[in-house]
Amino acid sequence: MAKIYNFSETEQKLLKFWEKEKIYKFNPQKRGKIFSIDTPPPTLSGRMHLGHFFSYTHQDIIARYHRMIGENVFYLFGVDDNGLPTEKLVEKLNKVRLFDLGREEFIKLCQKTIRKILPEFVFDWKRMGLSCDFSQIYSTISKEVQKLSQYYFIDLYKKGRIYQKETPVLFCLECQTAIAQAEIQEVERKSYFVDIKFNLKEGGQVTISTTRPELLPSCVAIFVHPKDKRYKEIVEKTAIVPIFGQKVPIFADELVDPKKGTGVVMCCTFGDTTDLEWYFKHKLPLRISITKDGKMNELAGPFKGLSVKQARQSIIQELAKKGFVKDKKEIVHIIKVHERCQREIEILPTQQWFIKYLDLKEKFLEQSKKLNWYPKYMRVRLDNWIKGLRWDWCISRQRYFGIPIPVWYCKKCKKVILPPIKDLPVDPLHQKPKKICKCGSKEFIGEKDVLDTWVTSSLTPQIALLLLKSKKLQKKMFPMSLRPQAHDIINFWLFYTLARSYLHFKKLPWRDIMISGFVLDPKGEKMSKSKGNVVEPQAVIEKYGADATRYWASQARLGEDLKYSEDEIKQGKRTVTKLWNASRFSLMHLKNYTPKKINSEDLEDEDKWILTKLYRTIKEYRNYMDKYEYSKAKENLDKFFWKDFCDNYLEIIKPRVYNLEDAKKLQPAQFTLYTLLLSVLKLFAPFMPFVTEEIYQMYFRKFEKEKSIHLTLLLKPDKKLYFPKTAKNFELAIDAIAQIRKYKSEHKLPMNAEIEEITIKTTNKTLLQKYTPLLQKVLRVKIIKLH
């Protein structure tokens, strides 16, 4: 056994070994309880980051643990290559613009690019030691998944849960698409803050402040703050919009900021999202004055045909000419733009598809309650989200790259036509329905919208189970055992999956949910490229090894954020080294040993003591792991390994294994050593899969029947190796050892220095008497007096 453990070489070697031997391949025929994991498919954009490494380590520890308690672990890997991030990546890698290529070409390019970069992308996940079955990686844009996603769309359609509605959405005039909130960027722009006088129908005036005077034709109401004394009088009165003349009501609403401008604001359909909120809340009329081409429409009267920007200038001029402008100052303010084209976002009513689920809030809350939450308190976050839902789920996106909504419209009767299930997946833009419409028409218009990526992501349990092929097994394995994920997407991925599962099956998607925290930089701030505080896991792995990095990741309590700490990774590396060295020592003395059972009477008290400690460690370890408390399991194990096993037990048995005078005492020591080391390796295996496997292969493999430590079973706490009374007595000896060590330390003596005489304090002289010969031998003391 080499003196120094070469983690880099070993880890690379074992990755190949695991792959070649198919150690983690799921075998549906295998007996035993199935433990299935709904693994998060990482987004295919850029490389694995430290946050990934962190939460995937947590899942993997759990997966490995369940494998080692004899369960049949179904742990797949997938990539989310559907949607905006992939679009962007493909544009960047190929130096093309989506709009120049057109939809069909672009989708082709996406698929080609994905195939090319996937192996490299997945490698990082393999490298960190994930025990996923990598033989089948699913992709959320694959044909199979498109089919599945469209199938469930049709299922909901048939259940009457899908409808179309014209509704205001965030819209980019440049890209001609509705966009999601996540696609918004906030930038500083110069603009004018204009105070405009409105006449009141009842007489008098009120002055509003706005940055968007061009929306005057869209003005539908005026708002003031309910507690603003200046305007108490005018609430409920009616204002007349300058130039355009429409009469609008004046309301009071909490959302108004009295300190901003004049404290009076006009509400237009739609200037911003507040307008949108008021539109719904106060059931205001719709007055759209901007067309989808970004021009003013007939509502703008003389300004019709002008661009938004031109109209702003002209209207300000006109207002000024007529004396309505009270004040105008240049300001720099933050506005929302579409991040890819930097164009200001408008809110326009467009035809969109929705999943109706607002009526199911109570049901969703019930489902949330039925889930086993780890940690428990995370449930509140989902519940608050569900309680706060105000709109149905808008599932249509005007994007190019995505799963098409499988729908045609009859050109003549406008009826919605669905494809038969067997024809899925379909792309309605490039395919036609096979039958003519009931009205007799042969002409159809294909839906050009695609599904929101969450529509597909919310089906990951079904996507994963799809790879099983067997319908029977798919049914048996749903709900799945566990969904592991981080807390930032409780409101999205977790919620949508739960909702879909209820909508389709009235079932929970999984039994347990485990929530990981976040990785922060050493100062406790979020890592981001712009801050320049990003730590790349690949570099850390190269420097310290995957085992050491996993060790760091596993010290975060469940759900809790963890600061990146290089020191903690070094601690992981130390543990790897310590395991290596403790094994070198142990194996040196196990050279001629063949494992066999032993009579407990032959065991020495120190053997019984350490075996009892092992028994307790395993028990606590399993208790914690069953509750997903991997960090506590590891902490306990660490303490046992360093303190009890290395610092005490290995030191105590040195006289027995080195001085072979008393051969009778050797074998029990070897038995204990074998049991201990193997157990410790197994217990560490979920955390540090590489070094434990390497040591297993070097020695234990020839005695144990499994070809990998990761296929072995964890020891169950063995009553036959549990001696609580002896263990308790032996603690007296451990305490005495500490006293002798302290004496040597205080007298500046080496630990192996021989001492003549020492007095030891103890609570039980009679019992300790029994151990004095042992203490004399281990710590080289001639006379021990007890006090």
Added chain:
RNA sequence: GGGCGUGUAGCUCAGUGGUAGAGCGCUGCUCUCACACAGCAGAGGUCGCAGGUUCAAUUCCUGCCACGCCCACCA
């Protein structure tokens, strides 16, 4: 602004209704035949702040402050 969480030794974190623990770092000693990437020992904390409950609070309750995440808002 709302929700959730966190605030314990210089650092990273455990922990408990009865006045605190680990690892790193620091100091001293020891290169002892697995390991100096080690061992042994030592110093170091009014357990975020302010109230309250209690014989007793770091631990329970209330308020505040700081930080993180999510949500809302920014005419």
